[in-house]
Amino acid sequence: SYVLTQPPSVSVAPGKTARITCGGNNIGSKSVHWYQQKPGQAPVLVIYYDSDRPSGIPERFAGSNFGNTATLTLSRVEAGDEADYYCQVWDSSSGRVVFGGGTKLTVL
Amino acid sequence: QLLLQESGPGLVKPSETLSLTCTVSGGSINSTTYYWGWIRQPPGKGLEWIGSIYYSGSTYYNPSLNSRVTISVDTSNNQFSLKLSSVTAADTAVYYCARPMLQGAPPWAFHIWGQGTMVTVSS
Secondary structure, three states: OOOOEOOOEEEEOOOOOEEEEEEOOOHHHOOOEEEEEOOOOOOEEEEEOOOEOOOOOOOOEEEEEEOOEEEEEEOOOOHHHOEEEEEEEEEOOOOEEEEOOOEEEEEO | OOEEEEEOOOEEOOOOOEEEEEEEEOOOHHHOOOEEEEEEEOOOOOOEEEEEEEOOOOEEEOOOOOOOEEEEEEOOOOEEEEEEOOOOHHHOEEEEEEEEOOOOOOOOOEEEEOOOEEEEEOO
């Protein structure tokens, strides 16, 4: 089955840029979605279809997807961005939604 | 504003069937062409998709759970439901219902989520 690989943790200083990767075999051929989840809360969609932002999501959140890696980029990181981030795709070959294992973003 | 609310028992015994309902308010399940989904998250772990259902009853299930999962829709009550049979401690999780950003077939980006309900499997 299709596997999405994320780093368990990423640390960044406030005001800097954080990049969270999501690796998968030829993931560039799939549509990737990203979620932010804070403790005790439901996930929030922050990027869909690789690089689109839902209404209300700041422009500081950006996504890209090429080759075997999709990337969520958070610019000008704030303390409030500290959360778990998950990538997600649809694997048509197995007919299932696949989530990455999640990345804990720590703002130093 | 569309709202989703999960409901059901918070404690289920091993080998029994877990049953949850998601009530949709602020919009009608059968007036649009969304697939409505169930996703779960074991304590301290990541997200796992369980399955999704169309208002007509067409379903997609996670193959790893397929033999134990049934998702149904009740358009008259604007609800959809999850049944997971033969549960074990591994099924202990927060269960979320969710609606995608866009209508129609996958790939789905889950945009509107319920608050989640914790279900513990224990005797």
